[in-house]
Amino acid sequence: MSILEVTDLTVTFPGGIQAVRGVSYEVERGEVLGIVGESGSGKSVTSLAIMGLLPRNAVVSGSVKLHGRELLGMDEDELIKVRGKAISMIFQDPLSAFTPVYTIGDQVAEAVRVHQKMAKDKAAKRAVELLDLVGIPNPHLRAKAFPHEFSGGMRQRAMIAMAIANDPDLLICDEPTTALDVTIQAQVLEVLKTAQQETGAGIVMITHDLGVIAGMADRVLVMYAGRPVEQGSVDDIYYRPRMPYTMGLLASIPRVDGEEGPLVPIEGNPPSPSALPPGCPFAPRCPMKVDMCDDEEPPLTPFAGGRQVACIRSHEIEHKGLTGADVFPVPVIPPSDVVRVPRAERSTVLQLDGMIRHYPLMKGAVFKRRVGTVYAVDGISFDVAEGETLALVGESGCGKTTTLQQIMQLEPPQGGRVVVLGKDSAKLDKDARKALRRDLQIVFQDPMAALDPRMPVSDIIAEPLRAHGRKDVRARVAELLELVGLSPEHAERYPQQFSGGQRQRIGIARALALEPKLLVLDEPVSALDVSIQAGVINLLEELKNTLGLSYLFVAHDLAVVRHLADRVAVMYLGRIAEIGTVENVYDHPAHPYTQALLSAIPLPDPEMERTRKRILLEGDLPSPADPPSGCRFRTRCPKFAQLSEADRRICVDEEPSVARLANAVDHGAACHYAEEIEVITASDDQEEK
Amino acid sequence: MRSKVVLRRLFRNKQARYGTVALILLILLAYIGPYIGPYDWTDKDFLAFMSAPDGDHWWGTGAIGQDMYAVTLRGMQKSIIIGLLVALIATGLAAVVGAFAGYFGGWVDKVLMWGVDLLLVLPSFLIIAIISPRLKGGTWLWFVVLLAAFTWMITSRVVRSMTLSLREREYVLAAVYMGIPRWKIIFRHVVPNLSSLLIIDATLNVSGAIIGEAALSFFGFGIQPPDVSLGTLIAEGSRNATGYPWLFAFPAGLLVLLVLSINLIGDGLRDALDPGSNS
Numbered sequence: 024m025s026i027l028e029v030t031d032l033t034v035t036f037p038g039g040i041q042a043v044r045g046v047s048y049e050v051e052r053g054e055v056l057g058i059v060g061e062s063g064s065g066k067s068v069t070s071l072a073i074m075g076l077l078p079r080n081a082v083v084s085g086s087v088k089l090h091g092r093e094l095l096g097m098d099e100d101e102l103i104k105v106r107g108k109a110i111s112m113i114f115q116d117p118l119s120a121f122t123p124v125y126t127i128g129d130q131v132a133e134a135v136r137v138h139q140k141m142a143k144d145k146a147a148k149r150a151v152e153l154l155d156l157v158g159i160p161n162p163h164l165r166a167k168a169f170p171h172e173f174s175g176g177m178r179q180r181a182m183i184a185m186a187i188a189n190d191p192d193l194l195i196c197d198e199p200t201t202a203l204d205v206t207i208q209a210q211v212l213e214v215l216k217t218a219q220q221e222t223g224a225g226i227v228m229i230t231h232d233l234g235v236i237a238g239m240a241d242r243v244l245v246m247y248a249g250r251p252v253e254q255g256s257v258d259d260i261y262y263r264p265r266m267p268y269t270m271g272l273l274a275s276i277p278r279v280d281g282e283e284g285p286l287v288p289i290e291g292n293p294p295s296p297s298a299l300p301p302g303c304p305f306a307p308r309c310p311m312k313v314d315m316c317d318d319e320e321p322p323l324t325p326f327a328g329g330r331q332v333a334c335i336r337s338h339e340i341e342h343k344g345l346t347g348a349d350v351f352p353v354p355v356i357p358p359s360d361v362v363r364v365p366r367a368e369r370s371t372v373l374q375l376d377g378m379i380r381h382y383p384l385m386k387g388a389v390f391k392r393r394v395g396t397v398y399a400v401d402g403i404s405f406d407v408a409e410g411e412t413l414a415l416v417g418e419s420g421c422g423k424t425t426t427l428q429q430i431m432q433l434e435p436p437q438g439g440r441v442v443v444l445g446k447d448s449a450k451l452d453k454d455a456r457k458a459l460r461r462d463l464q465i466v467f468q469d470p471m472a473a474l475d476p477r478m479p480v481s482d483i484i485a486e487p488l489r490a491h492g493r494k495d496v497r498a499r500v501a502e503l504l505e506l507v508g509l510s511p512e513h514a515e516r517y518p519q520q521f522s523g524g525q526r527q528r529i530g531i532a533r534a535l536a537l538e539p540k541l542l543v544l545d546e547p548v549s550a551l552d553v554s555i556q557a558g559v560i561n562l563l564e565e566l567k568n569t570l571g572l573s574y575l576f577v578a579h580d581l582a583v584v585r586h587l588a589d590r591v592a593v594m595y596l597g598r599i600a601e602i603g604t605v606e607n608v609y610d611h612p613a614h615p616y617t618q619a620l621l622s623a624i625p626l627p628d629p630e631m632e633r634t635r636k637r638i639l640l641e642g643d644l645p646s647p648a649d650p651p652s653g654c655r656f657r658t659r660c661p662k663f664a665q666l667s668e669a670d671r672r673i674c675v676d677e678e679p680s681v682a683r684l685a686n687a688v689d690h691g692a693a694c695h696y697a698e699e700i701e702v703i704t705a706s707d708d709q710e711e712k
Numbered sequence: 713m714r715s716k717v718v719l720r721r722l723f724r725n726k727q728a729r730y731g732t733v734a735l736i737l738l739i740l741l742a743y744i745g746p747y748i749g750p751y752d753w754t755d756k757d758f759l760a761f762m763s764a765p766d767g768d769h770w771w772g773t774g775a776i777g778q779d780m781y782a783v784t785l786r787g788m789q790k791s792i793i794i795g796l797l798v799a800l801i802a803t804g805l806a807a808v809v810g811a812f813a814g815y816f817g818g819w820v821d822k823v824l825m826w827g828v829d830l831l832l833v834l835p836s837f838l839i840i841a842i843i844s845p846r847l848k849g850g851t852w853l854w855f856v857v858l859l860a861a862f863t864w865m866i867t868s869r870v871v872r873s874m875t876l877s878l879r880e881r882e883y884v885l886a887a888v889y890m891g892i893p894r895w896k897i898i899f900r901h902v903v904p905n906l907s908s909l910l911i912i913d914a915t916l917n918v919s920g921a922i923i924g925e926a927a928l929s930f931f932g933f934g935i936q937p938p939d940v941s942l943g944t945l946i947a948e949g950s951r952n953a954t955g956y957p958w959l960f961a962f963p964a965g966l967l968v969l970l971v972l973s974i975n976l977i978g979d980g981l982r983d984a985l986d987p988g989s990n991s
Contacts, residue, residue: 431885431889456891457891460889460890460891461891463889464889464890465886465889467882467885467886468882469882472881472882472883473882473883473886474883475883475900475901475904475905476905476987477714477904477905477907477985477986477987478714478901478904479714479717482714486887486890486892486900487890490890490891490892491890491891515717517987518987519987520987533886537890
């Protein structure tokens with residue numbers, strides 16, 4: 024019998040905004056149901072409605088049955104007994120999910136005592152047990168720590184401990200790993216699997232990450248515009264999608280094991296819930312649209328093999344065996360002229376030589392004294408050739424952003440050299456610096472924060488033009504808007520009136536306004552939905568080829584990097600761990616950290632997710648204020664753990680520098696025991712044969 | 713482009729339109745109204761002390777037979793200028809000092825905030841008492857400057873703390889990386905993003921200055937008898953408000969109308985500047 028039965032759930036917010044329009048699903052004991060969808064598709068609202076956590080002015084109808092008991096319309100007093108006991112929830116942001124003024128142990132113990140009659144000391148003991156279960160080291164001591172003393176991954180573990188405190192029957196995880204780094208994500212997903220085995224609970228896993236779903240879920244529900252559009256077993260959905268939206272979604276994700284070639288974007292944006300199209304909500308973006316699609320919204324109808332699809336042409340797709348790449352138009356990206364010249368003969372646009380950036384750690388209110396140093400960037404060297412994309416990857420706190428800032432500021436570094444387009448930043452005067460800024464521009468991560476909300480788009484794009492005294496501002500703005508695929512008529516709108524992907528295009532247009540030679544991209548697509556992301560990645564690739572740009576690209580998403588970059592530098596704690604061409608680093612990683620990083624990325628391929636072995640890293644990133652002696656990675660290094668005492672000596676005493684590997688032209692690793700291994704097996708065709 | 717878009721949004725806004733029309737009417741009343749009335753503001757009608765409004769004295773007369781209509785309008789001329797100028801100077805100063813202190817930080821911040829704190833702890837009446845003898849004989853505009861000088865400090869502290877968070881925004885960084893001078897960034901990106909606060913502050917300052925000016929008049933500063941302002945009229949009239957309501961009602965009513973119209977314009981301007989509002 025199923026634990027949770029949701030039938031025809033709808034949620035309407037004031038003003039007639041239908042956030043959820045008829046969601047039905049069931050969750051069995053021990054089963055993991057993945058709910059996928061882009062932002063605004065109603066997946067989070069659905070789970071909040073089940074928990075009864077929506078604001079009062081939301082109208083919820085339909086039925087939610089837990090063990091056959093109706094939850095909707097239940098008294099708040101009754102509901103409290105269910106919440107946290109029979110159903111628990113794990114939220115996305117583990118920092119705001121804890122009260123900052125109580126210790127973690129107290130908060131977990133509280134969760135126990137709310138639902139079980141238990142003495143305080145017993146509850147505290149149980150809390151320590153739970154923290155131990157989710158893999159928090161020294162749980163006795165850590166239980167007395169406050170939330171801010173925990174790292175993000177540790178907090179999420181504690182959140183899981185709290186969620187399973189009362190042996191729930193159902194766990195709802197709302198983007199549980201979105202805020203975490205990949206290696207930490209792999210750890211947390213592992214904990215989640217343990218927690219499920221321990222409690223035998225059913226899990227509803229809500230995420231936009233198709234890789235996470237592929238590894239975790241048994242069944243998948245795809246949502247679009249507040250409605251499920253396809254439901255089925257994970258293999259069916261990934262290998263035999265029968266709804267164009269699912270097909271497009273799968274075709275649009277860049278894969279870390281993927282082939283070359285442009286990504287397949289889904290044109291347009293998801294509809295606003297207050298202005299839905301008359302027929303199928305996906306019809307305006309669907310390449311398979313026929314006139315009938317506009318007549319009425321197709322219901323979710325049973326399809327062969329226990330799955331459900333909401334598309335009038337699903338049988339045709341089945342019959343012809345169509346895939347996303349067949350249906351969606353594959354954009355053509357003109358090739359670049361520069362790459363024909365060998366790399367050694369091209370000019371260098373950016374060169375870093377042993378660059379250092381340290382921050383002092385100060386203490387005291389009136390008389391500040393220095394108590395330590397944060398080694399944010401501690402001697403990194405790399406260069407970017409003309410027409411090339413170098414990606415800087417690494418987890419949060421590894422010094423990527425500090426490196427970017429140092430480059431963008433064009434000030435003399437604390438140590439080492441930064442040379443931009445042949446000009447040393449230490450020798451620039453004010454005018455030369457301003458002149459150099461024309462050739463060096465940046466695109467930021469968060470498209471909302473990067474555009475002044477109080478400026479019309481035309482002013483935003485015109486700002487660099489006016490600052491550098493260009494005359495033909497109006498015409499140039501229109502030209503730039505067209506270049507990034509926006510309509511020049513939108514010039515008078517404010518950034519808020521654009522969607523995330525469009526805003527990122529505006530940011531790109533602004534960066535391109537002065538025709539720079541080097542563009543610094545700070546996680547340009549990480550804040551975007553997958554279907555939108557593909558379009559922006561293609562745009563960046565196209566601009567690079569047509570305008571002859573060079574990119575310094577910072578990202579944590581290794582799949583995007585593989586797709587966009589020519590060379591990649593992996594950073595760990597302010598140093599470069601491994602550097603080389605994308606093919607070399609991805610296919611034969613030599614540094615244990617790169618290997619772990621690559622193996623931690625979830626692949627959107629259920630079959631491979633089940634069979635592949637992960638290299639799980641222990642613990643968190645050490646503090647950059649107190650890096651380990653010798654090799655910085657040794658505290659978490661799986662290789663170090665296997666070495667003999669004598670072999671370890673060199674790792675502890677001597678800091679490795681990047682050494683070129685013997686059998687490769689452009690590949691180096693900073694490891695005393697570098698050894699190439701294959702972590703990701705190259706994928707065959709991802710679609711069914 | 714921005715100014716054009718904002719202006720268009722401002723005039724599309726109903727509130728702002730009504731406010732502007734009302735303000736223009738009030739200004740016209742203050743400056744053209746005296747020519748229409750039968751009496752001059754210096755005239756005294758010794759046959760009618762404290763008489764209620766009638767056909768001859770439209771708004772009644774005061775204790776020594778002044779025509780309230782002429783006197784009130786004369787007061788309003790002064791008060792409109794005092795209110796608007798004080799609000800503009802005080803809010804402008806608060807925005808500039810707060811934004812510079814917050815954006816530059818370091819010693820600029822220390823010096824500016826030290827000055828603000830000093831002005832906050834010094835009793836303003838004491839300083840006015842010291843300065844006023846030196847300004848005797850000067851124009852009453854000095855008084856506007858002094859009044860403004862003692863109203864801006866708290867706002868500038870708020871502006872500073874808001875600037876601290878604004879300067880970390882990526883669009884401010886983007887402007888730095890474009891090579892735009894820092895003072896330009898402050899006026900282009902920081903101050904407009906504080907406009908909601910500044911507009912509310914300015915509209916509150918208008919009424920505050922008009923009322924506050926009356927309080928200072930007692931100390932022999934500002935508008936001196938026989939000259940009048942709305943503030944002094946309200947202060948005098950409020951003593952007899954129950955027995956002779958017209959002494960109080962007309963100046964107070966005009967003050968309310970004035971502040972209301974400025975509030976409406978302020979609200980409209982805030983909406984026009986804020987792209988998040990739909991109006």
